[in-house]
Amino acid sequence: MREAKSPARKDLARPAMGVYSPSVTDQSKPPWGKPPRCVLIVEDDDDSREMLGELVSAFGHRAVSAANAAEAIAQVRDQRPDLALIDIGLPEVDGCELARLLRLVMVETPGLKTRLVALTGYSDGAMRESAGAAGFDAYVVKPIMPEALEALLSA
Amino acid sequence: MTVGPPEKPDLAVLLSRLDELRLAERRAVSARMVSVAGHLIGTPLNVIAGRAALIRTNPTPEAIEENVRRIEEQVERLAQRIRRLIDYFGLAEPPAAQRSVSDVLDECLALYRPVAELRGVALEVSIEGVESLRIEGSIAPLVLTTLLSLGLRTAAPGDSLRVNVGEAGPKTAFFEIGLPGLQAPPTNFERFEPPEHGARYDAGALEAFWVCLGLARRMGGELQIVKAESGAGVTVRFRVVATLPA
Numbered sequence: 001m002r003e004a005k006s007p008a009r010k011d012l013a014r015p016a017m018g019v020y021s022p023s024v025t026d027q028s029k030p031p032w033g034k035p036p037r038c039v040l041i042v043e044d045d046d047d048s049r050e051m052l053g054e055l056v057s058a059f060g061h062r063a064v065s066a067a068n069a070a071e072a073i074a075q076v077r078d079q080r081p082d083l084a085l086i087d088i089g090l091p092e093v094d095g096c097e098l099a100r101l102l103r104l105v106m107v108e109t110p111g112l113k114t115r116l117v118a119l120t121g122y123s124d125g126a127m128r129e130s131a132g133a134a135g136f137d138a139y140v141v142k143p144i145m146p147e148a149l150e151a152l153l154s155a
Numbered sequence: 156m157t158v159g160p161p162e163k164p165d166l167a168v169l170l171s172r173l174d175e176l177r178l179a180e181r182r183a184v185s186a187r188m189v190s191v192a193g194h195l196i197g198t199p200l201n202v203i204a205g206r207a208a209l210i211r212t213n214p215t216p217e218a219i220e221e222n223v224r225r226i227e228e229q230v231e232r233l234a235q236r237i238r239r240l241i242d243y244f245g246l247a248e249p250p251a252a253q254r255s256v257s258d259v260l261d262e263c264l265a266l267y268r269p270v271a272e273l274r275g276v277a278l279e280v281s282i283e284g285v286e287s288l289r290i291e292g293s294i295a296p297l298v299l300t301t302l303l304s305l306g307l308r309t310a311a312p313g314d315s316l317r318v319n320v321g322e323a324g325p326k327t328a329f330f331e332i333g334l335p336g337l338q339a340p341p342t343n344f345e346r347f348e349p350p351e352h353g354a355r356y357d358a359g360a361l362e363a364f365w366v367c368l369g370l371a372r373r374m375g376g377e378l379q380i381v382k383a384e385s386g387a388g389v390t391v392r393f394r395v396v397a398t399l400p401a
Contacts, residue, residue: 045198047229051205058212089194121197142197146208 037153040081041065042072042098043119044090052085052149059150069093069101076105081114083153085140088120088131095120096134103135117152119144167269174304181362195236199229251293253398256328257286259296260320267303275312282320285328288397294374295395298367302332302391305363309336328397335388340364340380367393 039056043049044067056063064079066072068090076084084102088095099116106112117138118131131139140148206222206229264280271278306316317333337360341350347365350356364380371378376395383390 045202047202047225047232048198048205051202051209051225054209055205058209121192121194143201143204145204146211149205 037061037082038079039063039153040072040075040079040084040114042067042069042084042086042090042095044068044087048087055146055149056153059153061153069098072098073101073105076102076112076114077109080112083115083117085117085119086136088118088127096130096136099131099134099136165269166266167273170266170270170304174308177301177304178359181359181366185362195240196233199233199236202226202229203233251291253289254292255286255400256288256290256320256397257282259290259292259299260318260330263296263299263303264318266300267307270304270307271316274307274310276307276310277315278318279315280318280320283322285320285322285397287400288322288328289400290328290395290397291374294370295376298370298378298393299330299332301363301367302334302393305360306332306334306336309334309357309360311336322397323394326397327394330393330395332391332393333383333386333388334391335383335386337389339382339389344368344380364391367391371395 039061041049041052041056041063043052043065046067049065049067053063053065064075064081066075069092072084072086075081086095086098090098093101095118099118102114102116106114115138116136117140118134118136119140119142120127120131121142128139138152140152203226206226210219210222260280260282264278268278303316303318310316314335315333316335317331319329319331321329323329337357340356340361341348343350344361344364345368347368350361364378368378371393374395376393378394379392380389381392
């Protein structure tokens with residue numbers, strides 16, 4: 001399991017095993033009053049994964065992370081995230097294949113419902129169709145603007 | 156069962172297959188560029204946008220300092236990737252032998268005349284005063300055959316494809332090819348920028364034009380596409396450096 005890098009800010013405790021601690025404001029709830037969600041970030045790029053984790057935490061949610069498909073499946077089983085942001089261009093097992101595998105995990109695990117969101121640099125229709133066919137619920141093109149991420153998390 | 160000697164392949168069919176391969180190759184290059192742009196560049200941009208948002212949500216001096224440092228790292232990463240791409244695509248090739256303008260033109264026309272006949276398109280050629288001038292002998296034919304292929308593919312039966320060749324000032328030869336079946340490409344074409352959203356243009360034709368524009372610039376030449384002065388379509392002006400025969 002991937003251990004997340006220590007967040008740079010001094011007031012954030014070092015996260016354990018791919019779990020980011022809450023943001024500096026220590027929000028127990030996001031500003032809109034909904035309960036915080038558990039968000040899995042599946043991204044092989046260290047910098048991108050770390051930034052997304054901090055951003056999700058800053059929006060008042062709990063972020064867990066994985067750098068590849070195997071870690072992502074383990075995190076989904078252990079953490080039961082509400083939402084998974086999955087980079088399409090993962091090494092070895094790509095994001096679409098991972099989405100198919102996670103759908104199987106959800107079928108096998110009663111009560112597990114994780115919303116799958118594809119995160120990708122491709123914006124063409126064919127990729128959208130592939131993502132939809134693989135079982136993604138939503139599709140976001142990089143660079144994802146923080147406002148869009150916030151809206152996605154609050155949806 | 157006896158196997159006789161293979162039938163002589165039809166040149167027009169062979170060229171048609173060759174054009175399909177060239178189109179496939181262009182699409183492969185485009186796909187690679189899309190992948191590069193999407194992943195290699197999109198990821199650092201994503202981090203920069205996110206770090207900027209983190210500064211906004213937590214404007215403490217420590218957080219600002221750390222996030223700015225991270226942004227600078229990503230800018231450096233982005234710059235390195237773009238530089239490597241430019242270096243890679245700008246790799247120098249061995250210089251090609253010089254050939255006469257008439258040799259190059261004759262060879263290109265000989266290749267595409269059967270296709271023109273097959274499609275019912277007339278090829279009208281005019282060459283004046285530059286026959287013996289010498290031009291680069293490898294990339295120039297590639298540009299010309301790409302334009303001829305594109306012109307024939309998009310022309311309607313009964314159309315004429317006009318080719319004018321001449322001198323455009325000292326040390327420059329020009330090839331003007333009228334493509335009756337195409338409209339002028341988007342205005343930002345010469346900057347290799349894709350059309351604005353909503354603007355429609357034949358993607359295959361645009362890629363072919365970009366290939367020719369890139370090749371023309373690479374050999375120190377120019378490529379302009381203007382609306383045809385008379386009749387439908389566009390005129391492509393391809394200028395190349397020319398030297399006097401030794």
